[in-house]
Amino acid sequence: MTSSVLTNDFVKLWNQIASAAHEALERVGQSGQVILGNEVASFEREIAQRTSRLHGIGVANGLEAIEIALVAAGLKPGDGVITTPMSAFATTLAIVRAQGVPIFVDVDKEGLIDLSLVPVAVGSHPHARFIVPVHLYGFPLNLADLKEVCLRHKLVCVEDCAQALGATWNDEVVGSVGCSAALSFYPTKNLGALGDAGAIVTSDHRMNECIRSLRDYGQTGKYKHDLLGYNSRLDEVHAAILLTALLPSLDKWTGRRREIAHAYLSGIQNHHIRIPTPPRESNPVWHLFPVLVHQPLRDEFRSFLSQRNIMTGVHYPFLACDQPAMRDIRFGTVGSLTNARRFAAEQVSLPIHPFLTDEEIEHVVTEVNSWNPVQGS
Ligand SMILES: Cc1ncc(COP(=O)(O)O)c(C=O)c1O
Known part of the structure; x- marks a missing residue:
């Protein structure tokens, strides 16, 4: 074999989606709406549906999806956040940026956070209030165990589904268990945009409102800022391409x-x-x-x-x-x-x-x- 077997092939991807991507771009151009328009709204509905959630909120990337989800879930500076040290650094970076204190728990034989150690983490770190489990490599965690351990130890869970959109445990889809879940559409991901993109999904109406505000400078009305937010909007162009050039495949x-x-x-x-x-x-x-x-x-x-x-x-x-x-x-x-x-x-x-x-x-x-x-x- 003379040509290389690549870990990703973005040119082959482009050749498959080029005409649909051009159409998507044309749609955005003709709509006159390039920020938070119909494409973002439609993509958000699709993502919510695929994770069995009521709300999807497009954000700029997976890192900020985790950070904003934690802030919206009420994380206060110094709160302990149980997580895995074996993940993209973004998982930990998001916790630190949200002013949480990461508490690293070992992984099991598949490389995923070992949920049986969570009680030990809670016992030795009484300030632990949150958990960010990662469905690493596209492998779902045991969702029944995850729910049980969160309930028993009153942990607020933000699932990191950056690598695992669509993975299921006993037919239950990842992203449907925590108070919210974070997704990344970084180009290498299974649903990879032509640039940076991310989303948060939740079924909690208040959290949905809060996340929508946080991603848009903390606005609650035009030029009215109740929160100190971010600029973390999902671009309309990325949403359009994700929606009709990538998601259907x-x-x-x-x-x-x-x-x-x-x-x-x-x-x-x-x-x-x-x-x-x-x-x-x-x-x-x-x-x-x-x-x-x-x-x-x-x-x-x-x-x-x-x-x-x-x-x-x-x-x-x-x-x-x-x-x-x-x-x-x-x-x-x-x-x-x-x-x-x-x-x-x-x-x-x-x-x-x-x-x-x-x-x-x-x-x-x-x-x-x-x-x-x-x-x-
Ligand atoms: C497990 C995990 N969490 C978070 C992220 C961060 O996503 P993004 O690169 O979109 O910021 C990634 C991707 O790099 C990831 O693999």
Whole structure:
């Protein structure tokens, strides 16, 4: 195989959506409304419906979706926010920007926050009032357990669904459980805009009003500011493209991701590689396809694949609590974060995007199976 197997293919995406995207742009231009118009409103309804919520609110990106959702949920400076250190740094950054104190809990064998440790976190951090769980890699958390632990410990939950739009646990969709949920439409996401975009979903009417105000400078009427808000509006152009050029294909693209995941799960057999397999109740959307390779072999594995034109990623090489940006920031940890550290050291993401060809998928399986670190590459 001469051309590279990419982790994302934005040119193939563009070639599929170009004419619908041009139409969407034309619609916005002809409407004369470029900020918070009908396209944003229609897209918000679609997103709310897809997460079984009453309200969707478009915002500028996923980071601000989490931050604004926390502020709207009543987070006060110094409130503890239980979360995972194994996520995009944006999850932690949003908590810190909202003036919460992150409390990092270890992850389970799939790399998701270990909900059985939440009672320990609450016990050792009495100021813990919030939880931001992350449906990482497109794997849904156990939503029954999540609801139960929030109820029992009176935790206000903002789900981070940036990687998992459409994933279900026992047919219940992620984003439908917390008091609100945050979504990102960053270009690499399963529903990726042609730029930055995000949304919050909720079924709480007051929270809906508050979030709408916060995203628009805290306005409650024209030039009337009851809150100190943000400029975090979803652009009309992005909403239009998301609505009619991208969203109509999301189910087809998710189906293709599932086919690829199935091909990898059934085809990859190499005892140097462990594949975290989601439980039976879980229907992931496979934002990423994570595998674990023992250190110190990860770099060798990645360069072996790279020499065979297979690109890979690492999600994520550093824990949020270990980032230099956190050096002067107050945070808590629960235990030694052993599993999270293992993911940081061993995780590799294999290519999984809807435009991979059958030949490319086969090439990945064959090469992954042929890697034998004892013989070297
Ligand atoms: C889990 C998670 N949370 C939050 C974000 C932040 O989203 P955005 O890049 O749209 O700000 C991302 C994406 O980078 C993410 O993967």
